[in-house]
Amino acid sequence: MRVRIRHSKLGKVRFTSHRDTARHWERALRKAGLRVATSGGFSPxxxxxxxxxxxxxxxxxxEYLDVEFADAIDVGDSDVVRRMDQALPVGYQVLAMAHHADAEPSLQSDVVACTWWIEVHADADVDAVVGTLLDAASVPLERERKGQRRVDDIRPSIEALAAGRPPWSGAGTWLESTLATAERGLRPTELIAALWPQRDPLDLVSRIVRTHQWIERGGTRREVLPAAVDAGPAVVAWA
Amino acid sequence: MIAVWDRVEPLLARVQKPARYIGCEDGAASPRHGAEKVAWLLAYPDTYEIGLPNQGLQILYELLNERDDAVAERAYAPWRDLELLMRQRGVPLFSVDSHLAAAGFDLIAFNLSAELVYTNVLNMVDLAGVPVRSEERADGDPLVVIGGHCAFNPEPLAEYVDLAVLGDGEEVVGEITAVVSRWKHDGRTPGSRQRVLRALAQVPGVYVPSLYRAVYDGPRLVAVEPRHADVPAVVDKRTVADLADWPYPKRPLAPLTEVVHDRLSVEVFRGCTRGCRFCQAGMVTRPVRERPPEQVRTMIANGLRRTGYDEVSLSSLSTADFSDVGEVIAAVNPPGCPPSELVSVALPSLRVDAFTVGLAGQVGAARRSGLTFAPEAGTWRLRQVLNKLISEDDLYGAVDAAYGQGWTRMKLYFLTGLPTETDADTLGIADLARNVAAIGRRYTNRASVTVSLGGFVPKAHTPFQWFGQNTTAELRRKIQLLRDSAGRSRGVQLKWHDPAATLAEGIVARGDRRIGRVIERVWRDGGVFQEWSEFFDLGRWEQAMAAEGLSLDWYVHRHRTEDEVLPWAHLRAGLHADFLWADWQAALGQAGVEDCRWTPCYDCGVCTGYGIEHVVASTVPPAGGSQGTGQDLRRGGDTPVLLTRKPEMVGG
Structure with missing residues (x-):
């Protein structure tokens, strides 16, 4: 039975990698006693x-993953969610879960854009910097790909960008931006590099949070799996 | 205690592998500190990936955190990128559990498993903001402790550590805690540091180097003697009599990021009496103490459930020797177990025989790619010198069984630079490798053999402690000889350890107190992470030796004499000096000695001296077991091995 799971990854555990996250889930599901189907072959x-x-x-x-369970799972069962939450590292919380038809496209190919919150510490007038970027017809950014440096126009990848009120307490200014994932996509740190070309993004950014992953169905854009957290960050406990 | 997470966190975006520094593992404690609790910082002087799986550290971490009067956290050596940022911004060494500054702990206890990490010990103490030399530490500074196998010759670090602990740590950490607890309770008044060190010297297994004086006559060491009448002249190791009393770790640490042994580990026995003469681990951990099989099964089941791992390693110095190994393995994956619940079993330290391969075949169908064996030497003659009594038939039988059961890659470990070694022994390695590859090709065209060659470093408390280590030139010549002979053989690959690193290990392994200043110079010159080839630089060690006026030849390459006072003569792993010398002479006479766990005692000194004995379920050696048990030792070589119950003096 195939299930799509949305979860948070907050606090210290953010310093683990995407590969680590895969290991965290494999181990957590075994700890929770939720049996996962295995691929066939010599090394399942x-x-x-x-x-x-x-x-x-x-x-x-x-964050999303699709799991093929060996047994039937009731996605509305709060006990299943509780078992997962207990088995996962601190900082993870299951936010939504739904059955997932095999025919659906993969997460990687389905998601068209992500929304990010980025906490920055910049002396300049952030609204003006953001305005300048949004007004530009093109925004060239030199990036490295497969060992070669090339200049891309990243303006088409910036779907939305605004400076706003911090969703959590923090000393800096919060940017909210929706960045396209198609083709090369745009990373949040690359957006910062485009906004402040003279500065090292590491000196400016203290926190980056992905808040949404968007898919399109019948011309409408929606979150892959909506969750209570979408109403406001207070729903999720800080790790 | 000062929490530093707020200062560490901003640095982590700028370093490689930041997950090394966050803690949060499964099994991590949530320590509550307090005035009534002695705070231990258990430190591993290498990276998180290397240090986290260390079982000794995990056991002590859990034992201490179970106590009412103690609390323990962990620290690992920050990689150079983070260290430089920490030094720039004045961030001290910190624990990964609560991210507390190291200097606030009562003890910083290092686990030493290799010589080249010593410069990292100094670096971590310095990064903690604690003076590196023990005499410069004040009453408010933590006690710096070392333990682990390398602590059996702590003399090179004598000026830098407050305590060295010899042997098993399970019991002694509680006794040290009790003494330090009184010190803490009394408020660590001025001058109290000396008094607590004096009190700790009374704890069996605890060595306080500053309470001993090294006496020299020119370069020659005459004695290491206590400065006070109440300080013991000889310090003996600690040994837990029965592993069944210590079913730890109960809450194994499962890290959030990849580490070197990323699986559950369950220790099935401690100690080894195969008697390999080069092996310090086998000599200093006697006698053999097996864990009851029922407890092993429970620890496997609980550990898997707690961690979510799907792989378990049955650890020991030679796991195929565990009396109940077959039934324990069989119980891991009961018949009818669904594929999603299959658990892989890793058997480190395989013995070289077909029986062992049978065990390996029993552990599951998955990942049948490579098997590792350690014949250690290329000829039967030299293996007799080592007392590594593996016949060629044993090896060929083992690899035949392995290739026959679907393995395709064999890895063979050898040492070079061994006592009595000739070029015939080196070329013998090539012959073995070629023959193994040929056996493999009967089963598969993909058959391959990797020969891994390490330079031999004589170790303290072993029969080879008197042997002069080969020079780097000699080691390089032997490696080249092997490359010329085996390098282009079909299916044979050759790897070797850098002889320069072997030399640096040799400086420290049998060093005395004067080597401490060499280690300090190497560290001050930037020589950290010397186990890592990208950081290792022999030039630093050579310059430091020269600057201290010390001779490489005298410390490393010189054969020691019977009457010489060795730097660790006042520290005992239980082995009689005359047993070690007799076994060294027996080695030179190519005489083997039996494994005393299944044959009468030859009185090496450990059991008789400490009033303990083997805890072994089986009274007979394993079926088909090699190394001097259950086989005709006269096969395979031109010099028959002489098995003697107690090694006789044989001319060398």
Missing amino acids: RPRLSFGLALPTGAESLA
Whole structure:
């Protein structure tokens, strides 16, 4: 039985990698006694597939994975969620769970954009910097790909960008931005590099949180699996 | 205690593998500190990936946290990138559990499992903001402790550590805690540090180097003697009599990021009496103490359930020797177990025989790619010198069984630079490798053999402690000889340990107190992470030796004499000095000695001296077991091995 799970990854555990997250889930499901179907063959692997990689160091309220369970699972059963939460590392929380038809496209190919909150510490007038970027017809950014440096126009990848009120307490300014994932996509740190070309993004950014992953159905954009957390961050406990 | 997470966190976006520094593992304690609790910082002087799986550290961590009067956290050596940022911004060494500054702990206890990590010990103490030399530490500073196998020759670190603990730590950490607890309770008044060290010297197994004086006559060490009448002249190791009393770790640590042994580990027995003469671990951990099979099964089941691992390693110095190994393995995956619940079983330290391969075949169908064997030497003659009594038939039988059961890659470990070694022994390695590859090709065209060659470093408390280590030039010549002979053989690959690193290990392994300043110079010159080839630089060690006026030849390459006072003569692993010398002479005479767990005692000194004995379920050696048990030792070589109950003096 195939199930799609949305979860958070907050606090210290954000310093683990995408590969680590896969291990955390494999181990957690075994600890929780929720048996995962395995691939056939000489060296059977558990049937888990993960969505778009979250950069190491970034947090998230919208991480996804698809799990093929060996047994039937009641996705509305709060006990199943509780067992998963207890088995997962501190900082993870299951936010939503739904049956998932085999015919649906994979997470990697289905998601068209992600929304990010980014806490920055910049001296300049952030609204003005954001305005300048949004007004530009094109925004060239030099990036490295497969060992070669090339200049891309990243403006089409920036679907939305606004400076706003911090969703959590913090000393800096919060940006909210929706960045396309198609083709190369745009990483949050690359957006910061485009906003402040003279600065090292590591000096400016203290926190990055993915809040949404968007898919399109019948011309409408929606979150892969909506959850209570979408109403506001207070729903999720800080790790 | 000062929490530093707020200062560490901003640095982690700038370093490689930041998950090394966050803690949060399954099994991590949530320590509550308090005035009534002695705070231990258990430190591993290498990276998190290497240090986290260390079982000794995990056992003590859990035992201490179970106590009412103690609390323990862990620290690992920060990689160079983070260390430089920490030094720039004044962030001290911290624990990964609560991210507390190291200097606030009462003890910083290092686990030493290799010589080249000593510069990291100094670096971590310095990074903690604690003076590196023990005499410069004040009453408010933590006690710096070392334990683990390398602590059996702590003399190179004598000026830098407050205590060295010899042997098993399970019991002694509680006794140390009790003494330190009184010190803490009394408020660590001025001058109290000396008094607590004096009190700790009375704890069996605890060595306080500052209470001993090394006396020299020119380069020659004459004695290491106590400075006070109440300080014991000789310090003996600690040994837990029965592993059944210590079913730890009960809450194994499962890390959030990849580490070197990323699986559950259950210790099935401690100690080894195969009697391999080069092996310090086998000599200093006697006698053999098996864990009851029922307890092993319980620890496996509980550990898997707690961690979610799907792989367990049955650890020991030679797991195929465990009396109940077959039934324990069989119980891991009961018949009819669904594929999603299959657990892989890892058997480290395989013995070289077909019986062992049978066990390996029993552990599951998955991942049947490579098997590792350690014949250690290329000829039967030299294996007799080592007392590693593996005949060629044993080896060929083992690899035949392995290739026949679907394994395709064999890895063979050898040492070079061994006592009495000739070029015939080196070329013998090539012959063995070629023959193994040929056996493999009967089963598969993909058959391959990797020969891994390590340079031999004589170790303290072993029969080879008197042997002069080969020079780097000699080691390089032997490696080249083997490359010329085996390098282009079909299916044979060759790997070797850098002889320069072997030399540096040799400086420290049998060093005396004067080597401490060499280690300090190497560290001050930037020589950290010397186990890592990207950081290792022999030039630093050579320059430091020269600057201290010390001779490499005298410390490393010189044969020791019977009457020489060895730097660790006042520290005992229980082995009689005359047993070790007689066994060294027997080695030179190519005489083997039997495994005393199944044959009468030859009185090496450990059981008789400490009033303990083997805890072994089986009274007979394992069926088909090699190494001097259950086989005709006269096969395979031109010099028959002489088995003697007690080694006689044989001319060398």
